[in-house]
Amino acid sequence: MLELTGLTAGYHGGTVLHGLDLSVPAGTVHAVVGHNGAGKTTLVHTVAGLMRSSAGTVRLDGRDVTGQPAHRMARAGIGLVPQGRRVFAGLTVEEHLRLSYRPPRRGDTTRPSVWTPARVLELLPRLGERRGNRGADLSGGEQQMLALARALLGSPRVLLLDEPTEGLAPVLVRQIDALVTTLAAEGLAVLLVSPSPAQAVARARTLTVLTSGRMTLRLSGEDARADATELHAALELTATGS
Numbered sequence: 001m002l003e004l005t006g007l008t009a010g011y012h013g014g015t016v017l018h019g020l021d022l023s024v025p026a027g028t029v030h031a032v033v034g035h036n037g038a039g040k041t042t043l044v045h046t047v048a049g050l051m052r053s054s055a056g057t058v059r060l061d062g063r064d065v066t067g068q069p070a071h072r073m074a075r076a077g078i079g080l081v082p083q084g085r086r087v088f089a090g091l092t093v094e095e096h097l098r099l100s101y102r103p104p105r106r107g108d109t110t111r112p113s114v115w116t117p118a119r120v121l122e123l124l125p126r127l128g129e130r131r132g133n134r135g136a137d138l139s140g141g142e143q144q145m146l147a148l149a150r151a152l153l154g155s156p157r158v159l160l161l162d163e164p165t166e167g168l169a170p171v172l173v174r175q176i177d178a179l180v181t182t183l184a185a186e187g188l189a190v191l192l193v194s195p196s197p198a199q200a201v202a203r204a205r206t207l208t209v210l211t212s213g214r215m216t217l218r219l220s221g222e223d224a225r226a227d228a229t230e231l232h233a234a235l236e237l238t239a240t241g242s
Ligand SMILES: Nc1ncnc2c1ncn2[C@@H]1O[C@H](COP(=O)(O)OP(=O)(O)OP(=O)(O)O)[C@@H](O)[C@H]1O
Pocket: 011, 016, 034, 035, 036, 037, 038, 039, 040, 041, 042, 043, 083, 195
């Protein structure tokens, strides 16, 4: 379970994220939807320990991990799939997997799942076919799979997905969506940030609309699937979306 209370963060003394409260129970997807610049990446980076919050708390399965640096957040069980994938151009798939593999500490039985490179390749067989290829030679979809593989190899409790389908063809978007559902069913708490209400509505137990760093709407995925009018209004979209 990931719990954020009053989370506040920004850059150079300015505030971008204004006191966000949000919780993601294990085994569920919480989608944060908002336009470019709404603060989605700031949120993800703050939770992942890549930026410091100026107020508020981050709790992981009840434990306060606020203000821990990124490597400790990763150790504590936060897996980040960053926007833009961030794979190393010169390293092969196999090298990425080897370098990213961080088994849980001995005796830590609290992870929803333990991921080894072999298990990751079972989930993402395309990476196995491309294991000798360098990051630069992979397609966008393959790079996205590799970014996901890297996060899983820390056997996380929480998965932070920052616009995981950005720039991908519809068939790959569907594959990523299906993977998100599979991973949540494994017991991971998934925080998915997306500019696309369609993707969020399809998968999420709960949705939050973020506008200029503030929550402007929260609703259940079930309600949004039945009637997305309120969601679209919060995003200032027409009922047909755009
Ligand atoms: N490194 C930075 N230094 C200063 N301001 C920043 C920095 N990164 C982001 N911002 C500002 O913070 C605000 C929120 O940006 P953020 O990247 O979190 O939004 P986002 O919702 O993820 O948008 P996008 O979909 O474009 O990634 C924007 O006004 C942006 O200009």
